[in-house]
């Protein structure tokens with residue numbers, strides 16, 4: 020929501036880490052929105068949907084859901100942030116997507132789905148093990164027997180740190196009069212980590228800290244078992260490439276018994 024009188028953005032705290040001020044800049048050109056990033060994801064999801072209904076957990080602004088719906092796949096979504104979800108309706112074809120505002124650990128949507136998916140590391144936004152298990156349970160509760168749950172998430176970068184180090188640089192981008200620095204900081208005792216974003220401008224700057232919880236693929240397989248699902252595929256990327264010890268992310272698919 021924008022306050023025209025002062026031209027400042029008013030963030031609603033119930034929108035969590037993705038309020039209006041973040042949502043407004045989410046759909047920029049390139050990066051995660053580039054066709055070469057979006058299209059392979061949409062290709063695989065459309066294939067796995069196999070003609071059935073699909074549900075995206077944490078659907079955001081519809082970065083993936085809108086092009087998937089444009090392929091004729093019936094898409095629904097659950098999303099915590101009203102500011103993010105509001106962007107879906109403004110996109111061509113977005114009105115076809117049913118979005119329920121709520122928490123993906125517990126919010127239910129009517130009906131049965133062939134595929135539930137959760138992409139872009141968003142399982143890690145749930146910062147307790149119990150909460151992540153609840154996400155798996157909630158996904159399974161929406162699936163028909165034989166239905167699939169897909170998760171795309173990075174593999175923790177712990178191998179980059181020698182003993183005694185807890186922080187790794189992600190991006191160092193100097194700019195005129197300032198720049199941007201990004202660091203990830205890990206606590207291996209709790210599996211909590213933070214993504215730290217420092218933006219320096221000539222007039223000042225901003226330090227934004229986003230909390231996450233990492234889980235290894237094997238821990239997610241156990242979460243799936245608790246939820247009544249078994250691993251069907253584990254790929255290193257959307258192109259179904261082989262997952263191996265140097266893989267930097269997993270695209271995993273579990274099947275409901």
Ligand SMILES: C[S@@+](CC[C@H](N)C(=O)[O-])C[C@H]1O[C@@H](n2cnc3c(N)ncnc32)[C@H](O)[C@@H]1O
Nearest residue numbers: 037077078079082098099100103122123139144
């Ligand atoms: C990185 S964005 C990803 C959005 C979208 N899936 C995409 O790929 O562009 C993370 C989204 O997850 C939402 N989110 C975080 N925790 C959530 C939760 N517990 N329940 C529902 N949505 C959640 C945020 O509001 C945000 O829109």
